[in-house]
Amino acid sequence: MAKLAPSILSCDFSRFQEELLSAYRGGAEIIHIDVMDGHFVPNFTFGLPILKAVRKILPEVIIDVHLMTDNPCFYIDDFIREGANMISFHLEAVADYSSVVDEIINRGANPGVALAPGTPWQCLSPVLDRLHYVLLMTVHPGFGGQRFIPGMEDKIASLRQEIRRRGLSTEIEIDGGVNDQNIEYLASCGASIIAAGSLVFAHQESIEERVRTLSKKIEPY
Ligand code: DX5
Numbered sequence: 001m002a003k004l005a006p007s008i009l010s011c012d013f014s015r016f017q018e019e020l021l022s023a024y025r026g027g028a029e030i031i032h033i034d035v036m037d038g039h040f041v042p043n044f045t046f047g048l049p050i051l052k053a054v055r056k057i058l059p060e061v062i063i064d065v066h067l068m069t070d071n072p073c074f075y076i077d078d079f080i081r082e083g084a085n086m087i088s089f090h091l092e093a094v095a096d097y098s099s100v101v102d103e104i105i106n107r108g109a110n111p112g113v114a115l116a117p118g119t120p121w122q123c124l125s126p127v128l129d130r131l132h133y134v135l136l137m138t139v140h141p142g143f144g145g146q147r148f149i150p151g152m153e154d155k156i157a158s159l160r161q162e163i164r165r166r167g168l169s170t171e172i173e174i175d176g177g178v179n180d181q182n183i184e185y186l187a188s189c190g191a192s193i194i195a196a197g198s199l200v201f202a203h204q205e206s207i208e209e210r211v212r213t214l215s216k217k218i219e220p221y
């Protein structure tokens with residue numbers, strides 16, 4: 001059953017609490033938090049204070065932190081202490097990704113490795129069995145509201161095939177450019193967690209309704 005993970009990058013921060021509660025009422029079980037350092041990606045976002053606020057507003061939600069930073073190890077401890085349940089870092093940002101995965105596991109969170117669109121998933125092959133999830137970027141990391149990169153469907157499908165072949169339960173999270181037209185198809189290709197920012201928060205419909213409608217679309221997969 002594929003799940004939606006609303007990405008707060010696109011929310012209206014002047015109505016932060018209201019929008020988060022609305023997403024939760026609509027059935028969002030996972031909230032996606034994009035941490036950008038202005039160096040690994042050409043944009044800044046937020047860090048611990050926002051994570052703490054999400055945890056305070058939604059004590060039960062699964063917090064999924066997507067680190068788009070250099071030196072991810074520097075942040076892992078603090079983010080887990082403040083309530084992150086899932087943490088992904090970029091393979092492209094570190095020299096020894098296997099030890100970062102160990103670090104996340106040792107601190108008690110679910111590890112994920114994020115891959116930029118141009119990085120083949122095969123790079124992760126040696127650690128796949130230890131990962132809770134692989135985050136496939138389907139846009140270039142850094143900004144919300146971009147267009148889905150064509151061809152990423154094949155990457156999702158071939159990774160799903162490998163996960164099945166190995167008999168694993170690894171989740172595939174996709175992130176970026178998900179829209180009303182492609183969401184269902186992407187779930188059918190094997191994406192089990194779908195991060196979506198503008199699709200959820202920048203819309204006429206209420207956020208609660210939006211989460212409900214989108215979740216229903218991907219539920220069968
Ligand atoms: C982009 C972020 C995404 C972003 C997706 O680098 O990692 O999580 O929120 O935004 P949309 O869904 O608008 O493409």
Ligand code: ZN
Binds near residue numbers: 195
């Ligand atoms: Zn993200």
